[in-house]
Amino acid sequence: MEPSSNPTPPCPTPWGRTGRSRRGPPIPHRRSGPLLVSMVTGGGRAESREAGRSGSRRPGEGRRAGAEENRAGRCPAAMPSPRSSPSRRAAPIPSPSRRAAPGPSPSCAAVALRSLLAADLRFSRQLGVCAGERSAWGSARPLLRLLEVSGHGVPWLAGTLYGLGRSESPAGREVLLNLLFALVLDLVLVAVVKGLVRRRRPTHNKMDMFVTISVDKYSFPSGHATRAAMVCRFVLHHLVLAIPLRVLVVLWAIIVGISRVMLGRHNVTDVAFGFIMGYMQYNVVKYFWLSPLSAPALFAVWNQ
Numbered sequence: 001m002e003p004s005s006n007p008t009p010p011c012p013t014p015w016g017r018t019g020r021s022r023r024g025p026p027i028p029h030r031r032s033g034p035l036l037v038s039m040v041t042g043g044g045r046a047e048s049r050e051a052g053r054s055g056s057r058r059p060g061e062g063r064r065a066g067a068e069e070n071r072a073g074r075c076p077a078a079m080p081s082p083r084s085s086p087s088r089r090a091a092p093i094p095s096p097s098r099r100a101a102p103g104p105s106p107s108c109a110a111v112a113l114r115s116l117l118a119a120d121l122r123f124s125r126q127l128g129v130c131a132g133e134r135s136a137w138g139s140a141r142p143l144l145r146l147l148e149v150s151g152h153g154v155p156w157l158a159g160t161l162y163g164l165g166r167s168e169s170p171a172g173r174e175v176l177l178n179l180l181f182a183l184v185l186d187l188v189l190v191a192v193v194k195g196l197v198r199r200r201r202p203t204h205n206k207m208d209m210f211v212t213i214s215v216d217k218y219s220f221p222s223g224h225a226t227r228a229a230m231v232c233r234f235v236l237h238h239l240v241l242a243i244p245l246r247v248l249v250v251l252w253a254i255i256v257g258i259s260r261v262m263l264g265r266h267n268v269t270d271v272a273f274g275f276i277m278g279y280m281q282y283n284v285v286k287y288f289w290l291s292p293l294s295a296p297a298l299f300a301v302w303n304q
């Protein structure tokens with residue numbers, strides 16, 4: 001059977017370079033991570049296209065976006081890349097039995113996810129009205145940056161530790177100790193997911209955030225959204241507050257989430273997933289609730 005009868009789908013596909021090269025046999029696409037991760041990070045591809053269309057790239061972004069596009073899935077015939085370098089193309093064609101299998105054709109789920117990500121990028125860019133001082137609502141940026149600090153890990157950790165040091169009631173200490181556990185758990189889980197997914201922050205984001213750690217160059221999920229949702233649930237469960245204050249706590253969490261997109265820090269899906277993740281993290285905290293019964297040693301230390 002001749003190679004021309006190979007049923008490889010025409011490129012590009014959602015997985016990238018699975019199509020035919022100009023000269024050689026179909027080049028199989030080797031994905032470097034799980035399908036979900038690969039598809040979610042595909043956002044970078046749509047993002048770079050988006051940036052190109054809007055014509056508002058900053059210096060150096062063109063190269064970055066181009067490299068992303070190249071990596072993510074342009075047709076090898078249309079865009080030279082290390083895989084389609086002359087030396088690779090000139091390699092002897094192996095016997096039919098050793099020829100690579102054709103790449104997978106795009107599933108409905110992949111196509112739907114890609115469309116969702118493209119819409120997400122477009123919508124998030126439109127909502128990023130405070131992404132810079134000269135943006136449409138640039139004058140509101142300092143206010144939103146204040147909100148950013150209100151949902152940041154450092155003030156929450158510092159405040160909880162301070163409260164623990166000052167608290168004189170065993171019940172108060174128990175709640176604060178669990179809040180500390182919740183905040184640390186949140187930092188760890190968000191760092192793990194960010195490190196796995198590695199979705200870049202929107203290209204219109206200005207990286208001028210208050211204290212970051214290395215994984216904070218990635219945007220999925222929003223750490224502010226996870227923290228806001230988790231702390232909101234925590235506070236509503238463990239503090240006795242009047243209704244207006246309870247409403248205020250919920251509003252704060254929602255506004256912190258929305259402000260992430262307005263500041264250009266995140267896409268909408270980063271924040272939406274962050275809210276869901278933070279909401280569920282509270283279930284973990286509840287499940288592993290630390291008490292003098294479940295963690296006597298810990299409480300012995302704090303009750304001294």
Ligand SMILES: CC(C)=CCC/C(C)=C/CC/C(C)=C/COP(=O)(O)O
Pocket residue numbers: 152153154157187209210211212213216218219221222223224225260265
């Ligand atoms: C003790 C210790 C390791 C503290 C780290 C606190 C810290 C730097 C947290 C990072 C908070 C942050 C910048 C999260 C990113 O939020 P996004 O909403 O931009 O994802």
